[in-house]
Amino acid sequence: MSVYTLVKSADLNEWLPRFAIGAMRQLQGITEGLTNSNYRLSTERGDYILTLIETAEEDEELRYLVALMSHLALRGLPCPLPICDIDGEAIHRLAQRPTLLVTCLPGRSHETPNAAQAAQIGGWLAQMHRCAESFRQQRNNPHGPNRWGGMLARMTPRLQQEDPDLLMLLRSALESAQQELFAVDAPRGCCHADLFPDNALFDGERLVGVIDFHYACDERFVYDLAIALNAWCFDEVGTPDAKRLARMVASYQATRPLPPVERRLLRPALQAAALRFALSRLHDEMFPRTGHQVTVKPPETYIRILRYHREHDIAHPLD
Structure with missing residues (x-):
């Protein structure tokens, strides 16, 4: 905010x-x-x-x-x-x-959540996806892959000069996301699409609420889960926390088990989710908005998470 x-x-x-x-x-x-x-x-x-x-x-x-x-x-x-x-x-x-x-909900957010808190978020997200079955309204993803190519094109001249290797990574990841995730039919419905630790409030270890639904939209559930996994289970240097990952996925699946197609799509979804925030944060850094009190989040963490997912498959051990 x-x-x-x-x-x-x-x-x-x-x-x-x-x-x-x-x-x-x-x-x-x-x-x-x-x-x-x-x-x-x-x-x-x-x-x-x-x-x-x-x-x-x-x-x-x-x-x-x-x-x-x-x-x-x-x-x-x-x-x-x-x-x-x-x-x-x-x-x-x-x-x-x-x-x-x-x-205004009570409680406070935690910048570095623990495994128990991540597990509660997994359960909350699964419940939201279950509720999608009875929610009939739809909204296109306002920050979906249709926007990513334009953002990357606008940044390309600077990236060509300042970081051509990063440009190559982003182009490759964008192509993979379009072919391996968004071209595949998968269960979808209303998604939060921005479930970061600063959008969850806790009273001690107890989850008291999830906030900021302004990116909520109709999207693939596995992509929404991937956004949350990246946000809750990786540190600032792009290293995963195995305990948080396992607890969060287990809690999600206790309410909504992942069907086979979503298990296959989890790795490309994790890459696409990392790409989405790497692109938007890099774009905001290059082309900042003006305002009275403005927060700009650095893109480096999500660039590191994207590199990690391109080189490692954390989805397979979670099966």
């Missing part, structure tokens, strides 16, 4: 009465994350997360997010619940931006 758009107190005080949450007590920008402007809002009746959408999302896409969070929360998965106004609407405009207001 970041802050690109400043919210004035006068504007917020004029906007809030349409919600039955009381008057504002405090508004604080949240710097973690990358895409939208986020604030922690404290009112007379509790704490909330205020998100101003900075991307060109249509109301239909925002309604997908609202519907998905409500669908999951009503089925017992801990996640934020959208707050509707007195007319039952959850999508509004504030500071000339589409705006969502959701409940």
